[in-house]
Amino acid sequence: MGQRRQARELALQFLYGYDLNRKDLDETLSDFWNVNRAPDKVRRFAGELIRGTIEQLDRVDGIIADHARNWRLDRIALVDKNILRLSIYELKFRDDIPPLVSINEAVEIAKKFSTAQSGQFVNGILDQVRQEIKT
Secondary structure, three states: OOHHHHHHHHHHHHHHHHHHOOOOHHHHHHHHHHHOOOOHHHHHHHHHHHHHHHHOHHHHHHHHHHHOOOOOHHHOOHHHHHHHHHHHHHHHHOOOOOHHHHHHHHHHHHHHHOOOOHHHHHHHHHHHHHHHHHO
16 A cells, blocks of 8 residues: 555544544644644655544535535445545645546545445545536
């Protein structure tokens, strides 16, 4: 597994736990890294994704709500919602990551951490977001 994939998976795991139990971000991150050892480069990239996603959470959730037709945000499975949050943050706010890479990574992570249908669900929403950003 590549370092960026590992960083995304760790970021997803952090965001999932943080979503369940929102406490002080710095303290929670410190605890997370004490349990989840990773190379500095992986930690740095994961940390950027985590902090960026949390900083833009309201905007990202609004984008999800706009594109998840017939799905209220609170009805989307928590793991899928956090995959979407992470990926939409990348699509919308990270110019250094090609959009198709973000989408492909999200789909593969959804297949690994969620249900068989999650890959298609995540891909459908992220492709809509990508098209909207492109125009």
